[in-house]
Amino acid sequence: MTLRFPLLRFLPPPGAPRRLAAAQLCNSVGDGAYYVCSALYFTRVVGLSPAQIGLGLTVAWAVGSVAGVPLGSFADRRGPRGTSVLLALATAGSVASFLVIRSFWAFLLAVVCYATAQCGLAAARQALLAGVVPPGERTGVLAHLQAVLNAGLAVGAALGGLALGAGTERAYLGVFALDATSFLVCAAFLLRLPAVAPVPGREAGEPRLAVLRDRPYALVTLLNAVLLLRMPLLSLAIPLWIVERTSAPGWLVSALFVLNTVAVMLFQVRVARPVTDLGGAGRAVRRSGLVMAASCAVFALSALPGAGWAAALLLVAGAVLQVDAEMRQSAGSWQIGFSLAPDGRVGQYQGFFGTGVPVARTLGPLLLTSLLLLWGIPGWLLLGAVLLAASYAMGPAVRRAETVQRGGEPREAVVTG
Incomplete structure (x- = not known):
């Protein structure tokens, strides 16, 4: 009993909340490794300057922040589960593209796709959570997800540290392959959640956003x-x-x-x-x-x-x-x-x-x-x-x-x- 208690503290209730936590854990492990290694990968392997990386990330997150609203609206209208799965797959694809890019413009396109998919995925997953978790329990479930997120980031950062220690191109590529795979597994867990019915179409005269x-x-x-x-x-x-x-x-x-x-x-x-x-x-x-x-x-x-x-x-x-x-x-x-x-x-x-x-x-x-x-x-x-x-x-x-x-x-x- 004492062995199970610490683990159960971090896990949300069984069912949909726990599957959301499993999806969160998968992609956070990959992201933790990515965050540790990405800057050195883009400079040492891709050959970009720090100024180019900074500019690309600024543009990417600016585009992503704007795209999050229409993608969230798309999740409402088409169903948040399917949208979340598609955006998790899109994130996996954008991360996988980092394995082959070797120029600034290719990097810019890939990182814009990555940030857009990430922002849209965050909105779609929140809509999915709202559809499968009662209102009074949502903040508690999100707290569990945040705890799981940090645990995954810590594990991923440790794995990224091993890649940094090796310092080889193969080690960096392994980290990006891990991150791409983590979003594929995340998509699989999201697909196992109950479907949430899309909302009815807009009434006449109602604004789209x-x-x-x-x-x-x-x-x-x-x-x-x-x-x-x-x-x-x-x-x-x-x-x-x-x-x-x-x-x-x-x-x-x-x-x-x-x-x-x-x-x-x-x-x-x-x-x-x-x-x-x-x-x-x-x-x-x-x-x-x-x-x-x-x-x-x-x-x-x-x-x-x-x-x-x-x-x-x-x-x-x-x-x-x-x-x-x-x-x-x-x-x-x-x-x-x-x-x-x-x-x-x-x-x-x-x-x-x-x-x-x-x-x-x-x-x-x-x-x-x-x-x-x-x-x-x-x-x-x-x-x-x-x-x-x-x-x-x-x-x-x-x-x-x-x-x-x-x-x-x-x-x-x-x-x-």
């Missing part, structure tokens, strides 16, 4: 994108901050990444458990803003003169606060994104809400490196203030969005604050 005219929902999405600026912190801004602005040892970069991954694996489900409606979501987001502001202040203090061990302790404390804020913000945003999506339009609304991720990945690195590395301690304090303000603004924005959606009468206890 109604979410683009939903200004209250657009404001909620914008605030969520601001809160997601935390995403490039751990992967880019904090590593550069440690090396250039503190006396802490460089190996701490890896330690903080492991700390974040393990914390999400262990505690995301527990943190998300109280979030079952918009009221709980609003409280989670507000608390995440407070904790994130405290985290930014602690990170700022790590640059003060002193011993390396003192800076390291401050960085660890800041990382603990940061992952706590991340888990609260994730749980709150999942509930908000689903609760405000009208029935029959979950795909397109989730596609629009999900644009915060590629926007944060595209604009976040430039904004955060400029703010933190050029401004230093004042930059951290400003970042904390912006995130705190966005978290508190989410409450009125959600209240307005729900009131408009329900025709002036909120359906459930809405966010206060």
